[in-house]
Amino acid sequence: MIQGWVVTDTAILARLTVPDDETIVEVPTALLDHLALEGLDREVINVVAPIVGVTAGGNYIIQGKRVTDAEALSQMTIPDYETCVQVTKSAVVTLLVGG
Numbered sequence: 001m002i003q004g005w006v007v008t009d010t011a012i013l014a015r016l017t018v019p020d021d022e023t024i025v026e027v028p029t030a031l032l033d034h035l036a037l038e039g040l041d042r043e044v045i046n047v048v049a050p051i052v053g054v055t056a057g058g059n060y061i062i063q064g065k066r067v068t069d070a071e072a073l074s075q076m077t078i079p080d081y082e083t084c085v086q087v088t089k090s091a092v093v094t095l096l097v098g099g
Contacts, residue, residue, distance in 0.1 A: 002027060002050075002062055003076065003084045012061060016052060023066045024052065025085055026059050050087045062087065 004025030007013065018024060053061035064085030067073060078084060 001067055001072070001076075001084050001086055002031075002064065003078060003082055004031070004062065006081055006083050007061060009055075012053060012055075016061075016063065018063065021065055022063055023083055023085055024061055024063045025083055026055065026061055028059050050085075050091050 002025060004027035007024045007026050012024075016024060050062050050064050051060045052063045055061065062085060064087040067084040067086050073084070076084065
């Protein structure tokens with residue numbers, strides 16, 4: 001799961017097709033440094049799905065299944081301006097050097 005800011009930028013939203021069961025979040029590139037905790041300690045260089053864009057400030061826009069599992073959400077602290085998406089580990093691996 002990836003937790004990030006709710007995307008409200010109309011220009012970003014206008015160019016994406018987001019199915020009803022998915023959403024998009026904005027995350028700083030440094031957040032993906034935490035991939036090392038999953039044993040994925042390579043650098044992100046492939047800007048492909050689940051990354052669907054990069055902001056002018058360099059943050060990633062990530063699309064994934066909206067997390068609705070009450071048990072999972074109860075274990076997280078998610079402010080109103082953030083949400084959480086589910087992204088498979090195999091999708092994340094494609095983002096990495098040597099992925």
